[in-house]
Amino acid sequence: MPKNTSIRSVLIIGSGPIIIGQACEFDYSGSQAALSLKEEGIEVSIINSNPATIMTDKVIADHVYLLPLTVDSIEKILQERQIDAVLPTMGGQTALNLCIEASNRGIWEKYGVQVIGVDVAAIEKTENREAFRQLMIEIGVGVAKSKIANSFLEGKEAAQQIGFPLVIRPSYTLGGTGGGFVHKKEDFEAALSRGLQASPTHEVLVEQAVLGWKEYELELLRDNKDNVIIICSIENFDPMGIHTGDSITVAPAMTLSDTCYQEMRNQAIKMMRAIGNFAGGCNVQFSVNPENEDIIAIEINPRVSRSSALASKATGYPIAKIAAKLAIGYNLDELENQITKTTSAYFEPTLDYVIVKSPRWNFAKFKGANRELGLQMKSVGEVMAIGRTFIEALQKACQSLETNRLGLGADGRQLRNLEEIMHSLEHPSSGRLFHIKDAFEMGVPLESIRKATHIDKWFLVQIQELVELETELKRYSLSNIPKDFFLTLKQKGFSDGQIAWLLGNVSEDDVYNRRRELGIKRVYKMVDTCAAEFQAATPYYYSTFEEENESIPSDKKKIIVLGSGPNRIGQGIEFDYSCVHGLLASKEAGYEAIMVNCNPETVSTDFNIADKLYFEPVFWEHVREIIDLEKPEGIIVQLGGQTALKMAEKLKETGIRIIGTSFEDMDLAEDRGRFSDLLKDLDIPYPKYGVAENAEEALKVANEVGYPVLVRPSYVLGGQGMSIVINDEELEKAVIKIMKNMPGNRVLIDHFLDRAEEAESDSICDGEEVHIIGMMEHIEPAGIHSGDSSAVLPPFSLSTAVQEKMDEYSRKIAKALNVKGLLNIQFAIKDGKVYVIEANPRASRTVPFIAKAYDVPYINIATKVMLGKNKLSDFKIERKLEGYAIKEPVFSFDKFPDVDKQLGPEMRSTGEAIRFIKDLDDPYFRHLYAEKSMYLSK
Numbered sequence: 001m002p003k004n005t006s007i008r009s010v011l012i013i014g015s016g017p018i019i020i021g022q023a024c025e026f027d028y029s030g031s032q033a034a035l036s037l038k039e040e041g042i043e044v045s046i047i048n049s050n051p052a053t054i055m056t057d058k059v060i061a062d063h064v065y066l067l068p069l070t071v072d073s074i075e076k077i078l079q080e081r082q083i084d085a086v087l088p089t090m091g092g093q094t095a096l097n098l099c100i101e102a103s104n105r106g107i108w109e110k111y112g113v114q115v116i117g118v119d120v121a122a123i124e125k126t127e128n129r130e131a132f133r134q135l136m137i138e139i140g141v142g143v144a145k146s147k148i149a150n151s152f153l154e155g156k157e158a159a160q161q162i163g164f165p166l167v168i169r170p171s172y173t174l175g176g177t178g179g180g181f182v183h184k185k186e187d188f189e190a191a192l193s194r195g196l197q198a199s200p201t202h203e204v205l206v207e208q209a210v211l212g213w214k215e216y217e218l219e220l221l222r223d224n225k226d227n228v229i230i231i232c233s234i235e236n237f238d239p240m241g242i243h244t245g246d247s248i249t250v251a252p253a254m255t256l257s258d259t260c261y262q263e264m265r266n267q268a269i270k271m272m273r274a275i276g277n278f279a280g281g282c283n284v285q286f287s288v289n290p291e292n293e294d295i296i297a298i299e300i301n302p303r304v305s306r307s308s309a310l311a312s313k314a315t316g317y318p319i320a321k322i323a324a325k326l327a328i329g330y331n332l333d334e335l336e337n338q339i340t341k342t343t344s345a346y347f348e349p350t351l352d353y354v355i356v357k358s359p360r361w362n363f364a365k366f367k368g369a370n371r372e373l374g375l376q377m378k379s380v381g382e383v384m385a386i387g388r389t390f391i392e393a394l395q396k397a398c399q400s401l402e403t404n405r406l407g408l409g410a411d412g413r414q415l416r417n418l419e420e421i422m423h424s425l426e427h428p429s430s431g432r433l434f435h436i437k438d439a440f441e442m443g444v445p446l447e448s449i450r451k452a453t454h455i456d457k458w459f460l461v462q463i464q465e466l467v468e469l470e471t472e473l474k475r476y477s478l479s480n481i482p483k484d485f486f487l488t489l490k491q492k493g494f495s496d497g498q499i500a501w502l503l504g505n506v507s508e509d510d511v512y513n514r515r516r517e518l519g520i521k522r523v524y525k526m527v528d529t530c531a532a533e534f535q536a537a538t539p540y541y542y543s544t545f546e547e548e549n550e551s552i553p554s555d556k557k558k559i560i561v562l563g564s565g566p567n568r569i570g571q572g573i574e575f576d577y578s579c580v581h582g583l584l585a586s587k588e589a590g591y592e593a594i595m596v597n598c599n600p601e602t603v604s605t606d607f608n609i610a611d612k613l614y615f616e617p618v619f620w621e622h623v624r625e626i627i628d629l630e631k632p633e634g635i636i637v638q639l640g641g642q643t644a645l646k647m648a649e650k651l652k653e654t655g656i657r658i659i660g661t662s663f664e665d666m667d668l669a670e671d672r673g674r675f676s677d678l679l680k681d682l683d684i685p686y687p688k689y690g691v692a693e694n695a696e697e698a699l700k701v702a703n704e705v706g707y708p709v710l711v712r713p714s715y716v717l718g719g720q721g722m723s724i725v726i727n728d729e730e731l732e733k734a735v736i737k738i739m740k741n742m743p744g745n746r747v748l749i750d751h752f753l754d755r756a757e758e759a760e761s762d763s764i765c766d767g768e769e770v771h772i773i774g775m776m777e778h779i780e781p782a783g784i785h786s787g788d789s790s791a792v793l794p795p796f797s798l799s800t801a802v803q804e805k806m807d808e809y810s811r812k813i814a815k816a817l818n819v820k821g822l823l824n825i826q827f828a829i830k831d832g833k834v835y836v837i838e839a840n841p842r843a844s845r846t847v848p849f850i851a852k853a854y855d856v857p858y859i860n861i862a863t864k865v866m867l868g869k870n871k872l873s874d875f876k877i878e879r880k881l882e883g884y885a886i887k888e889p890v891f892s893f894d895k896f897p898d899v900d901k902q903l904g905p906e907m908r909s910t911g912e913a914i915r916f917i918k919d920l921d922d923p924y925f926r927h928l929y930a931e932k933s934m935y936l937s938k
Helices: 025-039 071-080 092-104 120-127 129-139 152-162 185-198 258-275 306-315 319-327 390-400 418-426 432-441 446-453 457-473 483-491 496-503 508-517 573-588 620-630 641-645 648-653 663-670 672-681 695-705 728-741 800-816 846-854 858-866 923-937
Strands: 009-013 043-047 063-065 085-087 146-149 166-170 180-182 204-208 214-222 228-236 249-251 280-288 295-301 354-360 381-387 523-526 540-544 558-562 592-597 612-615 634-636 689-692 709-713 723-725 747-751 757-766 770-778 791-793 820-830 833-840 884-890 911-917
Touching: 009 025, 009 071, 009 092, 025 043, 025 306, 025 319, 043 071, 071 092, 085 319, 092 120, 120 129, 120 258, 120 295, 129 146, 129 204, 129 258, 129 295, 146 152, 152 166, 152 185, 152 204, 166 185, 180 185, 185 204, 214 258, 214 306, 214 319, 228 258, 228 306, 249 306, 258 280, 258 295, 280 306, 280 319, 306 319, 306 354, 306 381, 354 390, 381 390, 381 540, 390 457, 390 620, 418 432, 418 446, 432 446, 432 457, 446 457, 457 483, 457 496, 496 508, 508 620, 540 620, 558 573, 558 620, 573 592, 573 846, 573 858, 592 620, 648 663, 663 672, 663 833, 672 689, 672 747, 672 800, 672 833, 689 695, 695 709, 695 728, 695 747, 709 728, 723 728, 728 747, 757 800, 757 846, 757 858, 770 800, 770 846, 791 846, 800 820, 800 833, 820 846, 820 858, 846 858, 846 884, 846 911, 884 923, 911 923
Parallel strands: 009 043, 009 085, 043 063, 540 612, 558 592, 558 634, 592 612
Antiparallel strands: 146 204, 166 180, 166 204, 214 228, 214 280, 228 249, 249 354, 280 295, 354 381, 523 540, 689 747, 709 723, 709 747, 757 770, 757 820, 770 791, 791 884, 820 833, 884 911
C-alpha cells in the first residue's frame, strides 16, 4: 500500500526536558521521524518544551512550537494550524500519556486528527499492568505470577498469595519510577506505599521476582500488511533485577540458543499483533530462566524506546525513520534500505560485529543517594562501542565513559579489598563491571563470581581471559613483545595506555610508536546491516585490528568535529545540538564534515548528518588514529563540551590545527588563577582570589580574601567539586576532597559575593568584531550554579548601566582571549558593580536556548566564523523575540528521594524547559520572581 495521501500535515509530540529515564534518545527519534516525513512532502509541526535539542530547530521541522506539553498547548496548535495526523510514538512516555489525555478529552476527534503509529487502545493495554497480564495469558505467552492492587489492603493480600521476593511495578510510569524489589516482609509496606504514590492511577502490579534470570529485548517493526521484522536482539549483561537502562547490554544476543531465540521471536510477533492493529515500531522485553530457557514476557512498548536508538546505531537500520513512513501508509517492501540503497527495508539486519552499551552514572551529584542498582533507572547517559568481539567492544565502552579509565582495569585504579569487591558483586552499582575484573585478579574463582552476580558464565570467561593476557604481558618488555601477541592484545581492546601501565616505565606514546613500527594499526570497518552480503553506501565506521581498511579517505578538504561523549549532568544534549550545527555548517562551507562520537542517543551520531561518521570513543588513542588516516584541515573542539576541550592540549602537542580559539587561549580561560590575572590587567572587577596547591596554602588564601569563599578546582564543567565554605574547618575538608578526587588539580579560592545577582552573556567573535548574541539575568542569586538557575532573556531588572558594563567586559575579554567563535561569560552584580566570575570560550548550555528564543542559527554562524569562511559582518542577524524567554532547569530528584535537594555551586539539573511570556505581569514569572526575592533576602 502506498502513502496515505490524505495525510498532508503531521504533529509530532516531543518528550520535553531531559530527565533520568527519558533522555535525548527521543530527540534522536523525533528528529529522524520529522526528516522522514518531510522527505514525503508532508508538513511537519513539532511540540516540545526543550530548547537544548536539535529536534526543536528549524532544520528539522517546518513549524516548531516551544510550548509546555499539555493538552491546552496541543489544542492551541490545532486551532492555529490544519493538522491531519498526530505521531505520539517518538516522544517517550510523556508523548504517549499526552496522547491518551487528549483522546480522553475528545481533542483528536474534535479537530479531525488521526492518531498514527499506534492506537490508543494499544497504549492502554500495555501500560495497564493487569490488562497486559490478562492479554498475555489469553494469547499463551508466559508471565510472572502477579496481582494488581489499587489499595494498600489489596497489595498486602497479593503479597501473601504470591510470596517473597516480590517486585512492585507502578502503572503508567517511566524508567521504573516508584518500582522496586521487596526481599523481606517487613520492607513491603513502605515499598507498596511508594509504588501506589508513584502511579498516576494509584495502581501497582505486585509480581513474583525472577531474580537471577536473564533479560533480553527485541526491537520490532510492523507495516499495514501485518509484516513484522525483528531489527535487533539485545541481551542484558546484567541479570533481571537491574533496570535495562542501568544494565550493560550487548547486541546481538550472545548466550541465547537458537531454539530459545526463535521462540522469543514468535512470542514477540504474537504480542505485537495482539495489542492492536497499527503500523510502526515496538520494543519487547523478555526474561529467560537460565536453567531451562523458560520465557516470560516482562513488557511491551508500542513506541520507539531508549533501545530503539541503540538498535538503530547498532544495526544501521534507522528505526524511527522507517517507523514514520510505515505510520503514513507505506509497507516495508516499498521502502529503500537506507544503507545499501539497492535492497528493500523488508529485511532483518545481520551483524558481523558486536555492540556493547554501557550506562553512565552521576552519583556524585546526588550525595547520600542509594547507589545500588535496581528496578528504578539511575543512569544519566550511555555510550555504545563497536568491536569485532565482545571483549574488544567492552574495553572500548570503558574507554568511552569518561571516568578516567583506560579500559577494563589495568590502569592503577583497581580495588584491592576483597570484602569490598564481593559486596560490590552482590550489590551492584556503577563500579561492578570493574570489580568483576578486580575479583579475578584477586584469585576469586569464576563460579563464586557467577553465584554473586548471576551473570552468564560466557561473559565472565571473556573478562577472565583479560587477566590471563595481562599476566603473560608482564613477562615481556616493550622491545621484545612478539608481534602476534601485541596484535592479540589490541584485538582484545587493550589501549596503549593500559599496555604502558602493565609494562611500567614506558609511556603511552612509546607503546603507540612501537606498535606502529610493527605495523599494528587500526583499520576501519563499515557498519552495513547485512554482514557485507550487499554493498553498503553509507560512510559509517568503527575501528578494529585486522588487515583490510574499508574507510578510504577522499581528496576533499576535511574538518573533524569532536563530540561530547556520554550525557551527564553538566554536559548534556545542548552539545549534541551544537555538534549537529557544526557539521551542517562545515558542509555548507565546502568541507567534508567528519564526526567522532560514541553516544548512541544523539542526532550527531546519525549516519546521515555528517559526511563520514566514526562511531568511536572520544579517547585520545582513537581520535589520534582517525586523524592519522583522514589528515583533516583541522579539528573543532569548541562544540563538544569539556570532552572535546580536554583533547585540545594533545592536539596542540601533536601539531594538529585546532579550528577557532587556540589551545593557549582556551587554557588561559580554564585556568581560573591566570584568568583572574588577565582580568586584573584589563581593569575588570573580579572577586578577590588566590590559588592553592594544598590545604595549608588554601587556609592562608581564604583568610586573605575573606570568608565566605567559593572553593573550586580548575578545569571542570558543571561546577564539579565546587563548594561555598564559611570557616577554616569547612575549607580544609573541601580542599582535601578536591585533592583526593582530582589529584594534581590546583584549587582556586574566590571571595564569595553573598546576596549578589548573577547574569551571563554569550557572544561570537571573528577575531575583530564581537557580536553579543544574548544577555540573561538569573532568577536565583550568585552561588547557585548557572545550570540550576532560571534565566530570563533579555534581562528584566538590570539597569542600563549594568548591561552596558556587561557588554563592555564581554568585548574586552573576547579580544584579550583572541576568541574566534563562541564565548560565554558569567557575571555577579552587587551594589550596582559588575564582577566577572568566569569565561568559557566554547559552546555553552545557553546558546541553544538563545538561538531558539531569538530564532537565529548562532552555532551555524559561529562555526563559519571559526572556519574563517565568514566575518560577522557577512551575516544579517534579525532577532524575533517579543517579550521574554525563560530557561527553567528540570531536576530528577524523584529518582533519589533521600538526597539533599539544596542547590549550590555544583550543577544538579538534568534538563531544561523554555517558556515565553509577553510581559513581567505574567503569573509564571511573578512566581519565579517571588522565589528570587526570597533567596536574596536570606
